Amino acid sequence: xxxxxxxxxxxxxxxxxxxxxxxxxxxxxxxxxxxxxxxxxxxxxxxxxxxxxxxxxxxxxxxxxxxxxxxxxxxxxxxxxxxxxxxxxxxxxxxxxxxxxxxxxxxxxxxxxxxxxxxxxxxxxxxxxxxxxxxxxxxxxxxxxxxxxxxxxxxxxxxxxxxxxxxxxxxxxxxxxxxxxxxxxxxxxxxxxxxxxxxxxxxxxxxxxxxxxxxxxxxxxxxxxxxxxxxxxxxxxxxxxxxxxxxxxxxxxxxxxxxxxxxx
Numbered sequence: 001x002x003x004x005x006x007x008x009x010x011x012x013x014x015x016x017x018x019x020x021x022x023x024x025x026x027x028x029x030x031x032x033x034x035x036x037x038x039x040x041x042x043x044x045x046x047x048x049x050x051x052x053x054x055x056x057x058x059x060x061x062x063x064x065x066x067x068x069x070x071x072x073x074x075x076x077x078x079x080x081x082x083x084x085x086x087x088x089x090x091x092x093x094x095x096x097x098x099x100x101x102x103x104x105x106x107x108x109x110x111x112x113x114x115x116x117x118x119x120x121x122x123x124x125x126x127x128x129x130x131x132x133x134x135x136x137x138x139x140x141x142x143x144x145x146x147x148x149x150x151x152x153x154x155x156x157x158x159x160x161x162x163x164x165x166x167x168x169x170x171x172x173x174x175x176x177x178x179x180x181x182x183x184x185x186x187x188x189x190x191x192x193x194x195x196x197x198x199x200x201x202x203x204x205x206x207x208x209x210x211x212x213x214x215x216x217x218x219x220x221x222x223x224x225x226x227x228x229x230x231x232x233x234x235x236x237x238x239x240x241x242x243x244x245x246x247x248x249x250x251x252x253x254x255x256x257x258x259x260x261x262x263x264x
Contacts, residue, residue, distance in 0.1 A: 006205075009143035010197055012154040016139050017132060017193025019158035023165020024186035028179055036244055039236045041159050043245035046232035047252020048156040053221035056149055056260055057142065058082070061221070064214035081215045085222025089134055093230065125168045125185050129192035132161070135227070136196025138220040141204070145217065152256050153224070160232060161190060 061081065065074030139157055143150035165186045173182035204212065236245030 005144060006201065008147075009140050009150070010194065010201075012143045012150055013136050013139045013197040014194045016154045016157040016161065017136060017190035018187060019161045020128065020165035020168065020190035021183060021187035022158075023162040023167075024169030024183045026162065026166060028169070028173065028182075036241070038163065039241065039244045040248040040251075042163075042232045042236035043248025044252035044255070045156040045159040045248075046228040046236065047249040047254075048152045048256050049224040049228045049232070049252075050249075051253040051256040052149055052152060052260075053224050055257070057145070057217045057221045060145065061214040061217035064210050064217075068211055068214075077215065078218050081218025082222040082225075085138075085219030086226045087222075088219070089223045089226045090230075092130060092134065122172070122185075125172075125189040128164045128168060128189040131164075132190060132192035133196040133199075134223055136193030137200045138223045139193060140197035140200050141216045142220050145213070148260055148262075152259055156224075156252070157193075160227065163235065164189070 058078065062074055062078045065077045068074070069077065135157055139150075139154060142153050168186040168189050169182040172185055173179055176182070204216070233245060233249070236248060
């Protein structure tokens with residue numbers, strides 16, 4: 001695989017992870033959460049992930065598996081890969097208590113009223129890092145496939161990371177009074193994604209093959225579908241009106257469909 005492709009995959013993963021810093025900047029500027037915008041953005045992010053998983057990544061995966069193992073066995077490997085990805089991200093969610101889970105969304109103004117602010121922020125930073133690790137692997141490995149898949153996925157994960165940045169920055173800032181500490185802790189929590197990419201590079205790239213690529217595509221699809229259904233869409237519903245989240249979902253699918261069509 002070309003070095004330029006690998007470098008681009010790292011850069012995209014770094015951008016996606018460090019978008020938590022954008023969340024911290026929004027938290028400093030906003031007195032109240034713009035719920036309508038956030039609902040729309042989270043729905044759009046889910047639409048991109050769902051569409052690209054079912055319409056691009058899984059078909060590429062099953063095509064490669066079928067070429068090597070035949071239609072029946074190839075489809076079986078796809079199923080194992082897809083549900084294996086879901087099992088991985090679900091296990092991580094299960095191990096993190098719901099009260100400490102940054103994916104359980106809160107408004108900016110709600111978090112300011114938290115009586116254990118500093119502890120809340122530190123726990124959020126740690127749990128975000130744990131959650132972002134497999135997301136970093138997913139972003140990196142998808143970026144090695146095709147650019148038209150990588151860029152929308154990177155944008156979707158970046159949008160999804162912005163509320164996580166808020167979850168870290170708000171309590172830390174109001175506990176310490178330091179925007180600098182709040183920003184850097186929020187920023188650093190996103191570094192788990194490029195670390196995940198580095199682990200994927202060190203342990204998966206030496207064994208890279210069409211079959212491994214197909215399995216990774218299936219697993220990444222599972223991770224993204226789980227994130228969309230378990231985190232993004234429920235959060236979009238919680239933040240704003242039902243129809244806004246659905247509009248965002250359909251818009252994300254539409255954007256992804258047009259993007260893939262133009263690259264044919």
